[in-house]
Amino acid sequence: MFNNLSEKLDKALHTLKGHGKITEVNVAETLKEVRRALLDADVNFKIAKNFTKTVKEKALGQDVLTTLNPGQLMVKLVKDELTELMGGDTVGINLGGSPTVILMSGLQGSGKTTFSGKLANYLKTKKTKQVLLVGCDVYRPAAINQLRVVGEQIGVEVYAEEGNQNPVEISQNAIKHAKANGKNVVIIDTAGRLAVDEEMMTEISNIHKAVSPQETLFVVDSMTGQDAVNTAKAFNDVLNFDGVVLTKLDGDTRGGAALSIKSVVDKPIKFIGTGEKMDAIDVFHPSRMADRILGMGDVVSLVERAQEQYDEEEARKLQKKIAKNQFGFDDFLNQINQIKKMGSMKDLVGMIPGAGKALKDVDIDDDAFKGIEAIIHSMTPEERSTPSVINASRKKRIAKGSGTSVQEVNQLMKQFNQMSKMMKMMQGGGGRKMMQMMKGMR
Structure with missing residues (x-):
């Protein structure tokens, strides 16, 4: 979403993000690049020109040249002006009338x-x-x-x-x-x-x-x-x-x-x-x-989507399983399905601050979990509920049944064990505190 524009704006603002001396000249140069990025994004010339003019006036009005972190201030000014350009406040749908x-x-x-x-x-x-x-x-x-x-x-x-x-x-x-x-x-x-x-x-x-x-x-x-x-x-x-x-x-x-x-x-x-x-x-x-x-992500929307899929009763059951070391691959599969319900993987990654930039050349497919799901579905009910029984011969059978390699099965087992340990560490109120923090961000 807006990858090209994001990349060009990041380059334009990069010169002001360092610790070098900021001058009126390089502020003007930066905003010239910002305007060019907007024009490349097919923004109307007059709108792009007014945009950079407004940002410059605000920057100089706030004495950006002498602030402790002028680069960050410039990013904030551009962000605020982008927000205004797109409407400022969120406007909901009118559901008046009968019907x-x-x-x-x-x-x-x-x-x-x-x-x-x-x-x-x-x-x-x-x-x-x-x-x-x-x-x-x-x-x-x-x-x-x-x-x-x-x-x-x-x-x-x-x-x-x-x-x-x-x-x-x-x-x-x-x-x-x-x-x-x-x-x-x-x-x-x-x-x-x-x-x-x-x-x-x-x-x-x-x-x-x-x-x-x-x-x-x-x-x-x-x-x-x-x-x-x-x-x-x-x-x-x-x-x-x-x-x-x-x-x-x-x-x-x-x-x-x-x-x-x-x-x-x-x-x-x-x-x-x-x-x-x-x-x-x-x-x-x-x-x-x-x-x-x-490139700052959208953590609030990500949390809202997670909250929509969050079932407190299911979470309590899961907590009990983790506490008793009974977390299995069926539970792992349920977590994957909840993530998939939140939207496309590409969109979700774009909501994580910095992730969009870091993974800009990585093709994130909505079938990203396909191989994992195939491996889990190739396990017997006993293997899914008690992963510790999976030995070398079982891994070979699972790999053959899922069309994957033993190395891929080993990799999934390793990831699963790491996730189990992490979830175990979050017991004792850690997970609940985390969810309460997420709710507070809404």
């Missing part, structure tokens, strides 16, 4: 239908809402079928009218259906349209007027950079939407859309899509994203 009506808009191929499913899943699981998805894309072949597949996947009802080519009528009927069937959120998935297509823009404007949505979201593919910002302006002129959704942020995104869109349309980024799975959706936090762009 809440959410209208999705955007270009063809921006990921509206997939994101509609992600949002429905988010509201169902995190906000305990009864959601109805509505198929109003009456033009694209198989669009309704795609929405139905998504709805089935997440257990959410999909409303559609076969043969009806009037999306205004469909959306109005869907709201009546929602009221009659106890649904308190209606998400209307509309057809993708080009901003230059006057007829289609009029159509979505008519839908908007007919249903009076509490939230109108503009969905944009973040990989389209500055073009996305220009399109957002055209849509906002017609719809006056409430917020922006950036999809495909897990790709090789330059960052131009995320950094420019708030300045251009003066509307907050509310959500981001971070992968293909239905739970790959995050509320957008400008401050946390600024931290990630500057």
Whole structure:
């Protein structure tokens, strides 16, 4: 996520991170490189210029040249300005109304239908809402079928009218259906349209007027950079939407859309899509994203994801097993599954301060645990519950059954033993204190 931008900003700020003498000249030179990094990330020239001008004024206003650590102060100023550029405060979704009506808009191929499913899943699981998805894309072949597949996947009802080519009528009927069937959120998935297509823009404007949505979201593919910002302006002129959704942020995104869109349309980024799975959706936090762009990680989001998967009852059972030296490979497998539920490995690593930079050339696959899982699944129930019984001949059989080598089985055994020792050391309240500390960070 924003790897290229992060790397270039790090290089630009590196000259001020040392202990050398800081002057107005090298502050200006550093900010020139910062501006170049922003332009390379497809940020609008005027926005990039104003950004560096503001940072310079603040830096000189705080007498950065005579501070004990001017490099760190400059990083903080850039971070604060990045946060402001992306909106400053986190803006949540409006769930008022009975039912809440959410209208999705955007270009063809921006990921509206997939994101509609992600949002429905988010509201169902995190906000305990009864959601109805509505198929109003009456033009694209198989669009309704795609929405139905998504709805089935997440257990959410999909409303559609076969043969009806009037999306205004469909959306109005869907709201009546929602009221009659106890649904308190209606998400209307509309057809993708080009901003230059006057007829289609009029159509979505008519839908908007007919249903009076509490939230109108503009969905944009973040990989389209500055073009996305220009399109957002055209849509906002017609719809006056409430917020922006950036999809495909897990790709090789330059960052131009995320950094420019708030300045251009003066509307907050509310959500981001971070992968293909239905739970790959995050509320957008400008401050946390600024931290990630500057290589500081995002520990708060990482802790929140861990907390979502944390089951206190399971943790108590696990503690008892560890205390009795009964921690086995089935328990190890459960821990792996909890980590996998937290999101893509690449995204999780990016949340750890410094890890993104250290592993920038390492391809972190979501199948990173595949070999470990294969080895564990090749063990007998006795071997999984009592790892000490695994001898040389058993290792050979496990390696053959999992398609791995004896060396890989030995490596896993070594890692497992180290993890067991570490967890044993954390007994006596250590683990609980750690979790309490994590809760306090939220």
